[in-house]
Amino acid sequence: MCIMKKKPIKAKANLNVDFAGIKLKNPVLTASGTFGYGEELAEFVDLNLLGGVIVKGISLTPMKGNPPPRIWETPSGMLNAIGLENPGVDVFLTEKLPYLRRFDTAVLVNIFGYSMDEYVQVAERLEGVQGISGIEVNISCPNVKAGGMAFGTDVHATSELLSAIRKATNLPLIAKLSPNVTDVTEFAKAAQDAGCNGLSLINTLLGMAIDVRCRRPRLANCTGGLSGPAIRPVAVRMVWQTAKAVSLPIIGMGGIMTSNDALEFILAGASAIAVGTANFANPRATLDVLDGLESFLLEQGVSKIQDVIGKVNVR
């Protein structure tokens, strides 16, 4: 590692954020499914520097995922249909979480189920476990047949599911909303009424690509979730609409590559942000965003990040 001695910066911007009762040292998180369980990218990123890690989605039992091809690159983005491959909650708790506990960073566990009962059982297993700061509920994965987006695109199902999980856990509960709906604020309100403490938005947009010569879909699953900078304007718009509609704090995500991208979300009303697909293109993306946020505050003469949240000027 080439260590460049930086000139000591006298003024230091305050990047602390209180998100849904979770103290984050800064608003930079990793989006679920793009950072594994922390270990794979720890070679490039000192996890102690991050606000938090949102781990890859965990289900009650191990899931093997979809057959390949699972990914396809699109203009300024990518489609994926991984199918929530994961080792299951028990293996997560015994083999993955102990590694993350070594670091001074918030750990948010993304959970997923095929039925309401499965979601509730995963949440129950996480209750009282040391080293977990909160639960992010994935009600918006477009790549599995049952569960996932089936909950997240029906307001009543969203409401019922989140209320049931709320009863099962005292941990801060964050609902990850689907962008594949006409009015995302209805779902945000349902999450708020169900007792959630925060929101994550957005998950991927349902998409498709076709190999014209073979006349076949590029993905074995036919459709997949679109992510990357291609979806950022949609994500910023949804965060802005939602921030006006509910009082819950929001983790903004969707194609964040740079600190300026992150600031769009923060100005639109996100209290924290998550870097996703950018981790694939640049394993150090989270730290680049973090450095950029600090420089922005210093340049602008703003002492703390909290003074920027939701401060987009619309007139």
Add this chain to the structure above:
Amino acid sequence: MPLNRLSKATVLSHKPAGRGYYRIVLNAPEIASGARPGQFVMLRVSENLDPLLARPFGISDVPAKSAIEILYRVVGKGTTMLTGRKVGEKLVVLGPLGRGFPLPDKGKTLVMVAGGSGFPPLHFLSQRVGCSSHLFLGSRDRECLPPTGILRNFRNSCTRVHIATEDGSMGSQGMTTDILNAFVTKLERKFNIVLCACGPHSMLAAVSRIANLHAIPCYVSMEERMACGLGVCMGCSIPMKGGGYKRACKEGPVFDAQEIDWSETVSLPFPQLRKQVNTSER
């Protein structure tokens, strides 16, 4: 941290290599010192947003102590853009990644099988082995074979190079797996052979069957689309015999051919078509 696998590498040389291939040499001392045959790098062809992702390339040689060589064919947007990168420019490169081929002991006979554009990692392997080695090359026609300079290198390092083209424009006419099978069948000391192969999944499946038939150890380098190369995107899944998947970038790209569920690998998106292919293969 043992090694900094993310770096900016200066282009030392970049030229067409013939038959539609380009040869790019990058100054990457840490990758060069750690690289093993079969390993790969992720290369960003530009730092813009389109294309967004880095591309995986097998390392084809370590031509100097601090340099790596990549041989690539122009197949799409990414590789087209890569041809425009000039000597002196810097490219973001991540590597060495994945698990490479095992290096056979001195007394063994290495039999390499390359199909299509799968030869670069085997080129690196041929430069590193100390035992006798054979190369089986297969392609549609003469023009789809590796560049002549690369063929020359193989001829210098290998005991023999065996070529099969589908149209018979060079070497024997037919599939490389046919001449491979004939060669292996004739050999007396089969227990001494180690097979290493890289190419289309259908060819690797056939090589694996031949290895099975003769009880020869066989290692295959599996190419699959990947976004990160580091084991987090879970995009490059290879189906395993016991069920489930392993990541080409992390547990591979070189796998023991016995581990792989070949009925699932033929890269057709529809399970029902995959079944048809598997039954019609015999």
